[in-house]
Amino acid sequence: MAETVLEAGNLVKHYPLTRGVVFRKQVGAVKAVDGVDFRLGRGETLGIVGESGCGKSTVAKMLVNLERPTAGSIRYKGEDITRLSGRALKAVRRNIQMVFQDPYTSLNPRMTVGDIIGEPYDIHPEVAPKGDRRRKVQELLDVVGLNPEYINRYPHQFSGGQRQRIGIARGLALRPEVIVADEPVSALDVSVQAQVINLMDRLQSEFDLAYIFIAHDLSIVRHISDRIGVMYLGRIVETGTDTEIYDHPTHPYTQALLSAVPVPDPEARERRERIILSGDVPSPTNIPSGCRFRTRCWKAQERCALEVPALAVPAWFAAGGGPAAHASACHFAAEKHVVP
Amino acid sequence: MLLEVRDLHVEFHTRDGVAQAVNGVSYGVEAGETLAVLGESGSGKSVTAQAVMGILDMPPGRITGGEVVFRGRDLLRLKEDERRRIRGAEMAMIFQDALSSLNPVLSVGDQLGEMFTVHRGMSRKDARAKAVELMDRVRIPAARERVRQYPHQFSGGMRQRIMIAMALALEPALIIADEPTTALDVTVQAQVMELLAELQREYRMGLILITHDLGVVADVADRIAVMYAGRIVESAPVHDIYKAPAHPYTRGLLDSIPRLDQKGRELYAIKGLPPNLMHIPPGCAFHPRCPLARDVCRTHEPPLYEVSGTRGSACHFWTECLNG
Structure with a gap:
């Protein structure tokens, strides 16, 4: 595997819930991220998928230091950046840049494109x-496929897809090694999405x-990612390469998620098995004991309420599962083919 | 035919000029049928639906031509109070954003009950009972208790169920659903779409599903109308279109989406941008982005050519597209 550039170890972010104005006391916590581990190699893409509220955007914010983790570490080339401050932090942040979801609100409407892309300098x-x-900014415009002569224009003079290109150019300005992209194409029309992904x-x-690459669209994540982590309620429940996750999923949540994705093929309508989950995602202030997915899981048994399943390669899978063996946080992990 | 839209034209008068939002759209829906209207933002798919429902903002919008024939009557010739009686009772609409479509200061029970007190003259008590029944129908757990709650106390999926319940309340013959699941997560989207399809079968309603999602369309639609720049560019039974699209725009859309079942190579990307509706290109509106475009495309607007008895394509070179 390539040299590790970024590594998260037991990353946790809890937002305290307080009561009272004069005598504030903590009455609970929103457990947005509750123990996330991953590593990212140079030149590699790690896709993080999950539904709203699973904590994927909070992970993104911690990686670029917009949020301080409650616990855990984020190592950039071995150095824990959560402990850095001042000049050392500034130096590291240069190498980890972010591209935001909404190309309409993430660009300052009063700044020219040249100023927006040049601001990191x-x-x-x-x-x-x-x-x-000026020359550097024009180079960047050219690199992302925009006319370098547009340097003095304002964001409103561009379409959604073009604005996302501007956001990407800004992310590239400092020549970072890591780009954290939080839903970079979900606000764009289908025909424009493909341009930005390419x-x-x-x-x-x-x-x-x-x-x-953080997204809720599983097809896009498969397209762009080398490895994928599936998040549910603040934790990664299954992780592996794209083939391992999409063709050999073992966690019931991954299976339900994959089976729910509409596939653009009307022939698949009849032959496809749909796993329809009951109910909604529990509140992150009140996470179920044991396995956090058990309240919606069709396989749940007593053990699931008592023991937290670890994210590890299941024993049967490690022993004879073939090349597709990968980690899954389920006591009853079993392969199930759900993608047509 | 339950609903037939014929040659509808809608424009918007703005400070900067006139936007030609809908330019001669025709489509029809039978009872029990699902028609998917597919298009990107600005294609005119929602504006057409708003004109059908009679909820278009006028001004700035203006219907400049066409007919909307529903159960034998041209709705565009009816007076507003006649239309109001049809709206809700005979045709209903489900919107994308349930939170902004529901009234935040009324309990969901009051809002559902209003359908019965206003349209059916029921007492408040009977209407409340009906509201509970409807919430049960759309499988909201503990309906009897939750009927008193307010929209913000429900999750996104549950709120969309309330929207569906409200649309179904008076058992309309036609439902128009405008991106009903776009704001929802995939697992919840699957729940809601399944519910909608099941209720449609049960009541034999006509359903117009407006969406940009080719996956959702493949899952539920019987027929598809693909819109671009305010026109229908292709219209076909759902199986035909996915097997072999007869319009380059449809083909481009299908080729540009990443697939769940395979690791992609480079995605096909339709070049350029959708047109500005104030300056729609002459000839075929898609020609600046089309790989098949020739001189005739720049000067002559293609009619909806008949591809087969049930299929049409507005491309001069549809045979070429169909075969390659």
Whole structure:
């Protein structure tokens, strides 16, 4: 495997719930992220999928230091960045940049495109000396497929897809090694999504970038990712390569998720087995004991309420599961073919 | 035919000019049938539906031509109070965003009950009982207790069920669902779509499903109408279109979506952007983005050519598209 650039160890983010104005006391916590581990190699893409409220965006925010973790570590090339501050932190942050979901609200409407893409250079002037900036920004515009002459235009003069290109150009400005992209294409029309995904693919090989690609759309995640982590209620419940997850899923939640994705093939309508989960995701303030998925799981037994299943390769899978053996946090993990 | 839209034209007058949102749309729905209207933002799919329902904002919108024939009557010629009697009772609409479509200061029971007090003249008590019954129908657990709750106390999926319950309340003959599951998570989307399809079968309603999601369409639709720049560019039974699209835009859409069942190579991307509705290109509106475009496409707007008895394509070169 490639050299590890980013590694999360038992990452936790709890938001305290307090009561009282004068005498504040903590009455509970929103457990947004509750113990997440992963590693990301150079030039690799790790996809994180999950439904709303599973904590995937909170993970993204912690990786770029917009949120401080409650516990756990984030190592960039071996160095724990959650303990850094001041100049050391600033230096590390240069290498981990973010692309946001909404290309409408993540660009300042009063700044020109040139100022938006060039702003990172104000913070890290060592990357581009003052006189060199305009040229650098125009280069970036060209790299993301926009006309370099548009440098003085404002965001509202661009379409959604073009704005996302601007957001990507800003993310590239400091030549980072890691880009954290939180739902980068979900606000775009289908025909434009493909353009942006192809662009991200191209930039990855051109600049040897590592991506953390966060999305709820499982088809897109498969397309772009080398490895995938499926999140549920603050934890990764299953992780593996794209083939392991999509063709050999073993966690009931992954199976339900995959079986629920509408597939653009009307012939599959009849032959496809649908796992329809009952109920809604429990509140992250009140996480079920044992396995957190058990309240919606059709396999749940007594043991699931008592013991927290560890994210590990199941023994039977490790022993004779063939090349598809991968980690799954389920006491009763078993393969089930759900993708037509 | 339960509903037939014929050559509908809608435009919007804005400060910057006139936007041609709908430019001669025709489609029909039978009882018990699901028609999917597929298109990207700005294709005119929602505006057409709003004109059918009679909820288009006028001004700035203006219907400049066409007919909307529902159960033998042209709705566009009816007076507003006649339309109001049809709306809700005979045709109903489900919107994408349940939270902003429901009234936040009324309990869901009051909102569901209102359908019966206003349209059927029921007492409040009977209407409340009906509301509980409806909530049971759409499988909201503990309906008797939850009928008193307010929209914000429900999850997104449950709120969308309440929207469905409200649309079903008076057992309309036609339901128009505008991106009903777009705001929901996939597992919840599956629950809601299944419920909608089941209720449609049971009541033999006509359903117009407006969506941009080719996956959802393949799951539930009988027929598809693909819209682009305010026109229908392809219309066909659902199986035909996925097997062999007869319009380059449809083909482009199908090729540009990543697949769940295979690791993709580079995705096909339709080049360029959808047109500005104030300056729709002459000839075929898709020609600046089309790989098959030739001179005739730049000057002559293609009619909806008949591909087969049940299929139409608005492409001069549809045979080429169909075969390759």
